[in-house]
Amino acid sequence: MRLVSASLVGLLAATSTAHAADGDAKRGAQLYRACVACHSLEPGVHLSGPSLTGLWDKPAGKIAGFVRYSKGLKSADFAWNAETLFAWVADPQVMVPGTYMTFRGIEEDQQRADIVAFLKLAMAPGGDQRVVEQGLLPAAFVRGPRPQPLASAPDKARVTAIRHCGDSYFITTADGATTPFWEMNVRLKLDTRGTGPAPDKPVIAGAGMQGDRVSVIFSGVEEIKRFVEEKCSTVPGSP
Ligand code: HEC
Known part of the structure; x- marks a missing residue:
């Protein structure tokens, strides 16, 4: 019985002209995967963009945290509902000029209707749990990424000293090795979430792209000031 009514709904959605009200939440959930790198549906867990949980019918741009x-x-001065979300996912820059949401938009009306149908479920109170229970989205996509805790990094990833000289960093790790890096290939990052490095134990991680780029991740600003030292070698002929 369930199957029959579900396919009937799908058929109606496909044959009628697309409108914000007649999307298919299941197809919308697939499209929503484009949003999960920047949004979780977990209350209070903000990524690059805010958590979207509970925002249906709530005013835009007002999450306190x-x-x-x-x-x-x-x-x-508007609330999130079928109409406003339909316009937002079409082109955020047109709806709110200067928005920080860098998303190029969904062109097709039917696809926009589909994602709005999904958002209506997902952004309602308790929607984060409901979309998982209904099999629309895996839990991992609802709660956002769970980075590996950095507190237990092995010796070769644990940074003990950082020297800068000329255009280079010389990074020493707990295994005793010192490795040179071109300064433009080193990113200094903070991770203040519970998953970050332990205090005074910054961690070096490959930053992807080409193999010569790395990130050094610190647990606080003061630590960066203490660890990064401008100092050239006293050994003649070496930097
Ligand atoms: C590249 C990161 C990124 C992607 C991808 C992205 N967003 Fe966003 N989103 C943001 C940021 C950043 C903001 C805050 C924008 C601002 O302040 O102008 C935002 C804001 C929002 C808001 C308003 C929240 C509020 O508090 O009023 C909604 C709704 C939203 N996004 C939905 C979506 C949906 C749906 C998708 C996928 C179709 C998506 N976003 C894709 C980064 C992203």
Whole structure:
């Protein structure tokens, strides 16, 4: 019985002209995968963008714990519903000029209707759990990434000293090795989440792209100041 009604709904959605009200939540869930790198549905867990949980029918740009809104979205005077989300996913820049949401938009009306149908479920109170229970989305996509805790990094990843000289960093790790890096290939990052490195134990990690780029991840700003030292070698002929 369930199957029959589900396919009937699908048929109706496909044959009628696309409108924000007649999308297919299942197809929408697939499209929503484009959003999960920047949004979780877990209450209070903000990534690059704010958690979307519970935002259905709520005013835009007003989550108290999210501090990185653009001026435009912060001062917006509308609520999230089928109409506003339909316009937002079409082109965020057109709806709120200067928004920080870098998403190029979904062109097709039917696809927009589908994602709005999904968001109506997902952004309702308790929607984060409901979309998992209904098999629309794996739990991992709802709660956002769970990075590996860095507190237990092995010796070769644990940074003990960072020297900068000329255009280079010389990074020493707990296994005793010192490795030179071109300064443009080193990113200094902070991770203040519970998954970050332990205090005073920054960690070096490959940053992808080409093999010569690395990130050094610190647990706080003060630590960066203490660890990174401008100093050239006293050994003649070496930097
Ligand atoms: C590259 C990262 C990124 C992607 C991808 C992305 N967003 Fe966003 N989103 C953001 C950021 C950043 C903001 C805050 C924008 C601002 O302040 O202007 C935002 C804001 C929002 C808001 C408003 C939240 C509020 O508090 O009012 C909604 C709704 C939203 N996004 C939905 C989506 C949906 C749905 C998708 C996928 C179709 C998506 N986003 C894809 C980064 C992203």
